[in-house]
Amino acid sequence: MENQVLSIRGMTCAACAQRIEKTVRKISGIAQANVNLASEKLFVEYDDQTVELPAIKAAVAKIGYEVVEKSDDSSVTIPIGGMTCAACAQRVEKGIKKLEGVTSVSVNFATEKATVVYTPQILRLSTIRETIEKTGYQVLEINKANAADEDKVRKQKEIRTLWTKFIVSAVFTVPLFYIAMVPMLTQYGIRLPYPPGLDPMNYPLIYGLIEICLTLPVLAVGYKFYTIGFKSLFRGSPNMDSLIAIGTSAAVLYSIYNTWQIAQGNFHAVESLYFETAGVIITLILLGKSLEAVSKGKTSEAIKKLMGLAPKTALVIQDGKEKEIPIEEVEIGDIIVVKPGAKIPVDGTVINGHTAVDESMLTGESMPVDKKEGSVVYAATINTTGTLQFRADKVGAETALAQIIKLVEDAQGSKAPIAAMADKVSGVFVPIVCVIALIAGIAWYFQTGGDLKFALTIFISVLVIACPCALGLATPTAIMVGTGKGAENGILIKGGEALETAHQIKTIVFDKTGTITEGKPTVTDVLTTGGILADTLLQITASAEKSSEHPLGQAIVKGAQDKSLEVLQVQSFESITGRGIQAQILNQTVLAGNRKLMDERSISLEGMEQQSDQLAEEGKTPMYVALDGQLAGIVAVADVVKASSKAAIESLHKMGIEVAMITGDNKKTAAAIAKEVGIDRVLAEVLPQDKSNQVKTLQAEGKKVAMVGDGINDAPALAQADIGIAIGSGTDVAMESADIVLMRSDLMDVPTAIHLSKQTIRNIKQNLFWAFGYNVVGIPIAAGLLHLFGGPLLNPIFAAAAMSLSSVSVLTNALRLKRFKATR
Structure with a gap:
């Protein structure tokens, strides 16, 4: 059987997903087909001897959709x-x-x-x-190989340039503002020292020309507002720079005109100079841009830390000697030496040595992990004690670290559905603001009987106070910090949609084996009918299970090995999905499995049912063994519950989340495990192919459902769930189907992920509230709404200050998420 996770184009609703599922399931050779509308994924399990992938794609194409393999x-x-x-x-x-x-x-x-x-x-x-x-x-x-380093250098240069521009601008703006404000303050009885020869009443032309000389350097420093702003305006897609360019240009041109009027002898025109307004606006916006650049840099600190983890060189054995080479030159198959205290350069398998490796930078787990021959090691982890030799298996973009960085980068670049409204508003925001500014300016011009100075004040204030930046930064900055914080705690969230949906989860379904339990069961009891010795029954059962990949079967094999029992030759073997196995050993037909298998083969369980029930009530999984159609005994296996399972479920209960467990085990065993950890609902004796249907049933109750699992047979349920959560020790197929990956396989990370989602969405809502609220309140005030009812008129300078601070406040609020603490 083959498993594939495919992407689908053209779905618009749940009915589309159901139609695709029905179509695919009708194809001969299809074992399972599950479609997730949110992620636009199709999980399909099929017999590649009966049907090929192109046939599946063709069948879906006939009903109006396109199925493409991700590699396409x-x-x-x-x-x-x-x-x-x-x-x-x-x-x-x-x-x-x-x-x-x-x-x-x-x-x-x-x-x-x-x-x-x-x-x-x-x-x-x-x-x-x-x-x-x-x-x-x-x-x-x-x-580019060193793109991360170059990006860091580029952004640091950008911050330095912005601060330099702000300082230069401020050097000229401060005296410009001073000489413009002193005459105004004098009218209110406030007298400040004034440079001789600059009194606007006695020397109006000199006063005007000095203001021009002080304004020109400020305009030169802020030249990009004009080159970008007017270019965008002429292309029909004005942006924030366009608003600044139009507003300050109007102020400067109006002031230059009035300076020319002064030169013509109209000395009253000195009262209509707006040079200081343009200068202060540009200076304040440069300050805001500088603070914004610094804050944006802090939001991506998590990804920078991950990128900085990778070592630059590796110590490889070439011609029998150790040689240090750049990390880019390491190839698969190279033998690499790692000494105590050094970072492991690439992923690989240990071939010599024994040590403990600190993997906290990848998994968040503080305890070092023992590594010996055959153990897998990962790039960027730290060798703490002994010297290791390992074979390079994955290099470059294939390493676990590179995959994590890619996952986090993709998540930080994604958009949450909650951002949709902000995106729509941002797309039409600037043109609407330009129209409002123009209408307000014209309206006040006629309202004041032709007072151009007053109308211009309104026009400039509206343009300058509008802030599309705050809207644009509200969602992505919180997602960047939230996903980065998750990565620091070993929780990889694949995108903004997963981050948003997680906070709405009402029911979480846990797979039992390997998720709630350790997934490493051991033989606890061997009971026989009396006609066979316990060790002989264990030997025969282990021999039959040798070819099985099921964890219970492997536990029985290990149990026989621990007793040094010889494995017998198997003539034939058949796995019976969801029930057990059948094998031929020593010319005997061996059946090993659950009650369903025995019932189907009409094997009487008389005399062993009570013992089986007792074992199940103790949380053990009884496996019936029959020889040539007669019950021979029971081999009981127990899987230890993970230390974190009970605490994790308690934390989820405190959040008001219902917890269910799904398993193929019998009801009594499942009930015993559920009782031990405090689970609300038990879905027992569920066949692998039915797990996704159980998730569907819960979703039909109107709940947002998350599924937590690790195995291949969990992949359909992970894809079906509103949020699929794969534990890090699980298979690649499960992790591919999941929306969230827990690197540590610690179930306490499940409530942590939900809590992080709640905190991030709360932060986004706060950001959007302030961003929308700022513009909704600020623009009418700038348009003179308060003045219309006898209130104050907003000065363009204060409008510029408010606009600059709005973006910084949104970024600062997003950075509060850095204080998030994992649930423990």
Whole structure:
């Protein structure tokens, strides 16, 4: 049987998902088919001898959908330079979406990156780059080996440049503001020292020319507001820079006109100079941009830490000698030496040595893990004691660290559904603000009987106070900090949608074996009917189970090995899904399995049922063994409950979440485990293929359901659940199907993940409230609403200060998530 997780295009509702499932299940050779509408995934298990994948795709295509293997599409993350606000991100996103061959695109203003999923057979990467550049933005280096280091250097340079610009701007703006304000303060009886020869009443032309001389350097420092702002305006997609450029240009041009009026002898025009307004606005916005750049850098600290973990060199054995080489030159199969205190450079398998390795940077687990010959080691973990030699198995982008970094980067670049409204508003925000500013300015011009100075004040204030940045930063910054904090605690959240959905979970279904329990069962009892010795029964059962991959079967094999019992030759073997096995040993037919198997083969359990029930009530799994159609005895196996299971379930109960357990075990064994850990609902004797149906049943009750599992047979249920949570020790298929991966396999990380989701969504809602609230309240005040009822008129300078602080306040609020503590 083959397992595949495929992506689907064209689904719009739950009915689409159900239609696809029904269509696929009708195909001969299909064992399971489960569609998850939220993740647009199809999990399919099929017999590759009976049906091929193209036939499945063709069947779905007939009903109007397209099923594509993930390998058919490529995903690329493109760093973009030159974006200044959410409107810029919206413009780039719209441009890329129009390209044929693009499956999905998400442009994140906070990370300054575009994540594009596209079909290489239809669309080239160069075309995507050209599209971004045509919209007026710069494409930085993609998938470069040292891209992380260069990105860090670039952002540090950007912060230094912004601070330098702010300082230069402030040096000229402070005296400009001083000489403009002193005459105004004098009217209120406040007298401050004033430079001789600059009195606007006695020397108006000199006063005007000095203000021009002080304003020009400020305009020069803020030249990008004008080059980017007007370019975007002329292209029909104005952004925040356009608002600043229009507002300050109006102030400067109006002031230059009035300076010319002064030169013509109209000395009253000195009262209509707005140079200090333009200067202070640009200076305050540069200050806000500087603080914003610093804060944005802090939101991505988690990913920077992960990137900084990887060592730069490796000590390999070449020609019998140790040689230090750059990490990029390590190849699969190289023998690598790691000395005490050194970082392990790539993933591999230990071939010599014994030590303890600190894996906390990957899993969050503080206790070092013992490593010996045959153990797997991971890049960036630290060798604490002995010297190791290991064989390189995964290098470069294939290492666990690289995969985690990619997962976190993708999550930080994704968008949560809650951001949809903010995105829509951001897309039309700037044009609407321009219209409001123009209407307000014209209305007040006529209201005041032609007072152009008053109308201009209103016009500039509206333009400057509007802040699309706060809207654009509200969601992505919280997601960046939230997913980064999760990674620090060994919780990998695959995207904004998973992060948002997790806080709505009302029921969590845990798989039993390997999830609630250790998954390492041991033989506890061997009971016989009297016609056979206990060791002989164990020997025969272990020989039959030798070919089985089931954890219970492996436990029986180990139990026989511990007693030094010889494994007998097996003539034939058959696994009976969800029931047990059948084998031929010493010309005897051996059946080993549960009550269902015995009932189906009409084998009487008389005399052993009471003992079986007693074992089950003790939390042990009884396995019946029959020889040539006659019951021979019971081999009981117990799986120890994980130390963290009970505490994790208690934490979930405190959150008001119902907890269920799903297992193929008999009801009594399942009930005993459930009672021990405090589980509310038990779903026992469930066949692997029915697990997803049990999840569906819970969802039909109107609940948001999460599934926690680790095995291949959990993958359909993980895909079906609203949130699939895979524990890190699980299989690749389970982890691929899941939305959240717990690297430590510690169930306490389940309530931690839910709690992190709740805190992050709460933070996002706060950010959106303040971002929307700021603009909803600020713009009418700037338009003169309070003044209309006798209140004060908002000065453009205060509008600029408020706009700058709005973005910083949203970022500061998002950074509060860094104080999040894991549930313990």
